[in-house]
């Protein structure tokens with residue numbers, strides 16, 4: 086990286102300046118202009134998910150937040166399906182990035198010309214998002230209950246130790 090001159094006209098990532106090896110930046114998940122072409126869009130989505138599977142949870146969160154999103158209906162619907170495993174708290178939990186990406190996909194889907202299949206999918210994913218946020222809240226409450234129990238246990242131990250003297 087560094088020298089800007091040269092005959093190479095390889096496109097650079099507008100996120101980090103790295104040269105695109107293919108359609109999606111391997112560091113920030115942004116897509117090259119080529120990926121905007123419908124002929125390449127599906128390939129870019131595949132590439133994005135290969136990168137996502139390969140990287141660490143920290144990098145996953147960033148990729149999920151900033152990464153490539155298709156524009157065509159079929160590819161957006163597939164992007165939502167491929168994203169679902171990342172909304173499972175028990176298996177993979179890259180943090181709020183997955184929910185943010187689903188919200189972005191929903192916004193794009195909602196902007197398309199409506200049809201029955203699309204409306205059904207949107208309603209379904211909205212519910213999925215609500216369920217995700219609900220489970221997030223309940224795990225927060227669970228955390229508070231756990232903390233409260235620990236604090237009580239500590240107080241009990243202090244009383245017990247104090248009663249020994």
Ligand SMILES: [Zn+2]
Nearest residue numbers: 098101110113
């Ligand atoms: Zn980049």
